[in-house]
Amino acid sequence: MLSFGEELSGYDLKKWSDASLGFFYWSPSFSQIYGELKRLEAAGYASSRLVAPEAGSRDKRVYRITESGTAAVRAWAREAPVDPPVLKHGPMLRLWLGHLLDPPRLRELLDGQREYAEGMRVRAAADAEAARAGEQWAYPALTLRWAERYYAAQRDLAESMLADLPEAAGDEPRH
Amino acid sequence: MLSFGEELSGYDLKKWSDASLGFFYWSPSFSQIYGELKRLEAAGYASSRLVAPEAGSRDKRVYRITESGTAAVRAWAREAPVDPPVLKHGPMLRLWLGHLLDPPRLRELLDGQREYAEGMRVRAAADAEAARAGEQWAYPALTLRWAERYYAAQRDLAESMLADLPEAAGDEPRH
DNA sequence: CGTTGCATGTAAGGTGTTACATGATTAC
DNA sequence: GTAATCATGTAACACCTTACATGCAACG
Structure with missing residues (x-):
């Protein structure tokens, strides 16, 4: 999701995921998103910074994709096998x-x-x-x-x- | 699957699941089926017997649903909440x-x-x-x-x- | 004589969830 | 005042998979 170039928080990602990926893929839980973001940063695929609580709301951490991350997701999209759709009806x-x-x-x-x-x-x-x-x-x-x-x-x-x-x-x- | 009244082995269940449930639900792996069959028997929902290797093939264990199992699956089908379909495309x-x-x-x-x-x-x-x-x-x-x-x-x-x-x-x- | 089908099972691991905890701000 | 939204994170656990192990019978 970060491959679109925007700077997003875990919360943002969850909202966007629900409104977009949720229609044809599943939408992960908050806890998974926060965990994965930490993994992405540790792997060097994303960087983060704290945004100060300017006028309302508390502080939050926003993530941005790195060059290494862009290369990795592009390689994945191109080369990873495409599994058949899974349905649980x-x-x-x-x-x-x-x-x-x-x-x-x-x-x-x-x-x-x-x-x-x-x-x-x-x-x-x-x-x-x-x-x-x-x-x-x-x-x-x-x-x-x-x-x-x-x-x-x-x-x-x-x-x-x-x-x-x-x-x-x-x-x-x-x- | 046993609620249809037939006596089936784990292997049979896998084959049937692939050819039937697999179209709209997922089809479990062999290892899960064998594990679940043991759990069902322990819970009293199914009984099993060994079938002797009469002319070809080795011995196998076939399972049949019990009265308690029939009651449980009927109650489940009637009362359990129906989750929305899940798609992973x-x-x-x-x-x-x-x-x-x-x-x-x-x-x-x-x-x-x-x-x-x-x-x-x-x-x-x-x-x-x-x-x-x-x-x-x-x-x-x-x-x-x-x-x-x-x-x-x-x-x-x-x-x-x-x-x-x-x-x-x-x-x-x-x- | 190698592959496929029948047949069962264990162990390890991956993936994802729920429940819980915290706390501020905004809307009704 | 109380509910919803924003915001993040941990711990426990449920569920299911793959890899591996075993072995016989039938087919070509």
Whole structure:
């Protein structure tokens, strides 16, 4: 994240991560971020300085990437193997175990999933709108557009499953 | 997995997990499965017996769920909070860092993603075809259909991103 | 006669989380 | 006044992986 050249605190990184990486990767906890920042600095990949508490808020430590860090992350981005995407879809795991649940609960599950996906889609769309202009910000903006479509697809998939349920659950409406 | 009532070995569970849960959840390693089976038995949720090496292959231990185990997994499926889906999309992370890569490499990445998604779609479709008949197998079959659509959507998303790239990368073909 | 599949397990390590601790400022 | 936001960090632990060890049977 520091490779974009900005000077950021651990807190900043967490907020940005939640609003950006969180859509397609996971967002680390505060404790992990602070720990990793120390590791990065020890490795010479980042430098830090204390910012005085000028008018409100307490003192904070901001980090900036070093030349060595830029070289390392660029090499990583170019050469590291790209692992296949990992998905851990709790609601689908529940559906897989459908024989343990009753049909109303299954519908509830899929409905919750539909709402969750739509909420994420709206958030991604809003963040894409608010994306900063400039050459290097084009790619984060692109992934936000990807996220918008991804969550739209998720929402539609949940709806399709709701439509498929009656057959499987044997509870078609009858008059 | 044992809640479907079958008597299965750790090895069986791994194979089944790869071909089924792996599409929407992750598939655990052998070592984790064997460890968990011991924990389940110690907790009284499963019982095991040794199967003699009748004609080929060595002896193996097969597990079956107990009544206590069935009650526990049913309670879990009904009451445990359903966590939102977790995605860790390595290729998108790379795209997010697009300013560190050159456009041809970005295309390569998305192309790989497209191929991966199509491969998974084909596998899910094949497994859905081969799904066992019967009341309780309807839900695993349903999730396989979900997976088929999910990976089709992934493939289409990668294609959309390929189409969106030129603009962002500023390398529109010019004559 | 080497590779693949079946079959199980231990040990070490990596990665990430939650709970807790601290404390100031700002908004309702 | 009390909740939320900014801000950082430690300690304990949960979870899961890889590497390694073992060994038989079937296939080509």
